[in-house]
Every structure is written in structure tokens, then in C-alpha cells.
Amino acid sequence: MQSPTGSVVALSSAASTMFSIGIFLGYWGLHEPSVWRVGDRVVAGLALAGFACLGSVPWLATSPAKPNDESRFLMARRAFLCGAAAVWVAIALSLVL
Template identity: 60%
Template sequence: MHSPTGSVAALSSAAATMFSVGIIFLGYWGIHEASPWHIADVLVVALALTGFACLGLVPWVATRPVESDTSDAGMRVARRLFVAGMSGIWLAVALSLLT
């Protein structure tokens, strides 16, 4: 099944927006503070960086060549990467609020 027109641009811009939200979160959270880190702090950063990696790969995966024009394989993988990246960022935010 073919993706709707504009779905690559929409998914890529959504990934860029979530990437920006994650960067703003890390800046506000205080990743550069001089206090010693705890295990929860390392977990927050690991979740955020994993989310950034997934979100950064979304445009590349969504625009890669596929077998045929009707194949939707790249978009399916890109959607899963978007959900994984978004989940990583929001889990990092939630964990930082709980600790």
C-alpha cells in the first residue's frame, strides 16, 4: 500500500520537532551541572540519547530507496523509529520528574 502524499515530510518534521523538544529538555534539566551523577541521571541521558538516535534516523529511513514504488517498507520502519524515539524522550522526561 502506498503512503499518502506528504507523509515523508510530515514524519520528518515531526521527528525534528521531537528532537528539538528533547534538546530543550536536556538543556533545562541541567546536563551540564557540576554535581555528581546518580544512576537515574545516567538512565535519563541514555534514554534521551537513544531517542535522539531513533529520531535522527527517521528522515534517512523514510527517504531510502525501496524495491518498488508501491512498497511502503521504508515508511513503516520510519514510523516505528519515530515512536521509539518519541517514547525514549518522554520516558527520559518522566524519569527525570520522578527522581
């Protein structure tokens, strides 16, 4: 089995970087002493869904597949897009709410 090259490595490293930075900042924000409102729960749920998508990207991109089957990599791309969008929407909502 060949080692991943090109866009697989780029996609996996981008998702891993966003995941690790986001989880660190999210964990830091969870220790606020104030009571959570509904908006806070929506933002946290959206961010966690985004982090779940981002966390699955390296697994999807590097999982074994048939030689000319790009379906797993396309799923990884969609998971990255959904994860990044969910995280950015959560960030924007946190500023508005």
C-alpha cells in the same frame, strides 16, 4: 525521483523538531555542576536512545525504495514511535527520580 509529499514530510518534520528541541534542552542540562547518580545516567541513556531513533526517521522515510514498497516508511514510523516514547519516558523518569 519525486520529492517527498504528505505523511513523509510530516513525519520527518515532527521527528526533526523533537530531535532539535530535545538535543538543545539535553545539552543545556548536561552542564549541571552536581555529580551524576545512577538515575541520571539511566535518564540520559534513555533520552539519547530516543534521540538516535528520532534522528534516523528522516533518513528512513526519504531513502529510495521500490515503487510499492512501504517497508522503509513503516520502519520510520516505528523509529518515530520508539524515539518519542523513549524521550517521554526519560522526561517522566527525570521528574520522578
